[in-house]
Amino acid sequence: KQEVTQIPAALSVPEGENLVLNCSFTDSAIYNLQWFRQDPGKGLTSLLLIQSSQREQTSGRLNASLDKSSGRSTLYIAASQPGDSATYLCAVPNTGGFKTIFGAGTRLFVKA
Amino acid sequence: GAVVSQHPSWVICKSGTSVKIECRSLDFQATTMFWYRQFPKQSLMLMATSNEGSKATYEQGVEKDKFLINHASLTLSTLTVTSAHPEDSSFYICSAKNQGLAGADTQYFGPGTRLTVL
Numbered sequence: 001k002q003e004v005t006q007i008p009a010a011l012s013v014p015e016g017e018n019l020v021l022n023c024s025f026t027d028s029a030i031y032n033l034q035w036f037r038q039d040p041g042k043g044l045t046s047l048l049l050i051q052s053s054q055r056e057q058t059s060g061r062l063n064a065s066l067d068k069s070s071g072r073s074t075l076y077i078a079a080s081q082p083g084d085s086a087t088y089l090c091a092v093p094n095t096g097g098f099k100t101i102f103g104a105g106t107r108l109f110v111k112a
Numbered sequence: 113g114a115v116v117s118q119h120p121s122w123v124i125c126k127s128g129t130s131v132k133i134e135c136r137s138l139d140f141q142a143t144t145m146f147w148y149r150q151f152p153k154q155s156l157m158l159m160a161t162s163n164e165g166s167k168a169t170y171e172q173g174v175e176k177d178k179f180l181i182n183h184a185s186l187t188l189s190t191l192t193v194t195s196a197h198p199e200d201s202s203f204y205i206c207s208a209k210n211q212g213l214a215g216a217d218t219q220y221f222g223p224g225t226r227l228t229v230l
Contacts, residue, residue, distance in 0.1 A: 034218075034219075036221075041224075041226065042223065042224065043118075043221050043222055043223035044156075044205065044221040045221075046221070049218055089155065089156070098161075099158055099161065100146070100158070100207075100219055102155045102156045103155060104154065104155045105155055107153075
């Protein structure tokens with residue numbers, strides 16, 4: 001059964017810091033992994049999608065890496081800004097591949 | 113990019129009433145849509161998978177008679193919370209898989225519907 005763990009659960013950093021959010025999953029037979037952002041009371045915004053054949057994806061100040069064999073992904077945020085404050089969710093397909101399993105998220109607060 | 117909408121964005125109702133939430137894929141067809149619920153400060157939990165033209169598949173512990181799902185067309189799925197009670201108050205989010213374009217494994221999420229049952 002696929003399980004997703006995100007560490008840390010919460011993170012508070014001063015503006016300008018580079019930071020890393022971690023995601024681990026138990027079943028490495030995934031075909032992709034997605035990182036989402038969720039603002040309080042809002043829906044999900046897709047940030048990055050990494051296919052199983054890829055090792056990383058970049059979008060602006062965001063870089064996500066994927067190591068399938070070890071069941072890990074990291075989301076790197078460079079030069080953090082107060083506008084980055086949100087909850088970041090990692091999601092992978094379940095064992096069998098049809099459903100999506102979410103981690104509990106990392107709540108990020110970037111102080112001005 | 114692909115867009116999924118939900119209506120309403122928020123709803124407040126009295127205990128015992130039924131509430132219908134709509135999920136639409138605006139610029140693509142989706143044979144499969146998913147319904148999630150999210151309690152405060154918790155992650156998304158899959159409730160059911162909605163299949164166009166057939167019955168929905170519910171996750172363990174989700175009452176199918178309480179959460180009625182209808183996927184009548186390739187662009188619309190509805191979730192009806194019947195006889196809602198305060199414990200049903202939650203954030204409901206739908207998603208749709210884009211079947212027609214490259215990257216068909218990508219799920220696109222709606223903005224969510226916040227249900228408050230008094």
